[in-house]
Amino acid sequence: MAYEFPADSVSVGEQLVALDAEGAVLGSAEVVDVQPIPRGDRTVVLKLRVPAPVAKRIAGVQVQGSWASSPLPEALEPLTDEQIVCRCERATAGEIRELIRRGYRDMNEIKAVVRAGMGACGGKTCSSLIARLFREEGVTEAEVVPFRPRPVFVEVPLGVFAGTDGRES
């Protein structure tokens, strides 16, 4: 299993909850090895021991406790105007809030005007924060048009597609 968290957050012998592609619980899995990817980013490879019928169905492991999906005891403080919502393009909560107050409901239109979601990550971070701004402004989810997701999801040099492996030919 690819595991995109720090290697020291998991240890050999630990029992994790294995999940299928839909996120349904498959059962318990024992960590038997933790290997970093040579030259790679912070992704590590976990080797897990599970019953054979389960092995081919594992798509992930649960890393968060159930608390992570429960409502917080009290409402979050509203984002302040100067807080950065889109880190790639440095769009602030204030800029986006102003558009929402002017009647913007299409996240693709917000993107067109303040560039939120146009950066390297493709809106992975800002889309949930923009959703939060809509909630703060009392706009229901049903009124909001989400980002149109587009490939590619990781930036790749043109040379790789051109067959020159990212180097000048």
Place this chain on the structure above:
Amino acid sequence: MTIPNYDVVIMGAGSVGAPAALAMARDGLTVLVLDARPSQGQGSNKAAIGGVRATHSDVAKIRLSLRTIEIMSGWEEAYGQDIEWRGGGYVFVAYRDVEERKLKELLTRQHMHGLNIDWYDAHALLEIVPDLNPDELLGGTFSPGDGHCSPLLAGHAYCDQATRLGATFRYNERVTGIAVHGGRVRGVETDRGRYGADVVVNAAGAWARELGRLVGLDHPVQPDSHEAGITEPVAPFLKPMVVDIRPAPGSANYYFHQLATGQVAFCITPDPPILGFDCQETSSFLPQVSRRMVEVMPRLARLRVRRTWRGLYPMTPDGSPLVGWADAPDGYLMAVGMCGQGFMLGPGLGELLSRLVLDRLTVEDREVLAELSPDRVFAGEEVLK
């Protein structure tokens, strides 16, 4: 029950509808723009990569684009909004005799129309675009008056100014009928209401044909799709749009430029065309276009691709738009079939449409309209699409 009345209803808030609404509102007309999508320019306008040139071969496109360039280049001064206009020009490169001949033949006609474009030999062209692959480069044309602009910012800027002047934009609203009585257009019906109008403009781009059917007309507009992409932003290194018109297996020309914000945006023309409305991104586009771009500009190999998307070119049989009144019903105005050039034709065309509605046409306008007449006989395709 009274229904809201307007002088003009425009169907489509895209690259033609938005600037047309602005021109009409400025000329004192009351305008309603209806669009089935959730916000401005969400059809094909946002898929444009932003190139704007007046160096066409036909007089209509030349005049409309020249006016567009005036509007875009003067926008920030006039309205205080930055729409990222950059006058970097266009470079058409020639690596083979056949393209050199084609471009030089075209130059004669372009000079006849007074366009600022010339042939540069390889050495001179490399001074304009130093990163071009010099191997077998014969030269190319350079037109410094052309440029590029952000379709996203420009579209919004037109709508903002049109709204300020009293135009109304309604989104998520689909036109389901056009009311005609006594041979005249009287208004439109949508899935949410009815509006009265003396003039109804079809500016629905790739979707123009289905709206034309509402008045029993069959506009010869057939969308085909082109795919585009954009890289990460880097420091400025490329001013003009670079166009390579050589054909290759699966594609005709391709072109790329560096945006004001540093990214390189690029697009390719599939050959044979991919007809229809499908805008799902493909896995074949990047290998196809990257190979060609890296060949012409090896330095691009290191640049990382960020995103790809597809947009629709509403094509006509001869590659030129269809603009003008319908014979019947009275008051039905076509501004359709922009053939992928709506962004560069739209602002100039919008002003012309307003003069047409107000019966204030100039001699030049009449020449443009004669060339773009929906009743014309379709001859050959334009030399340079």
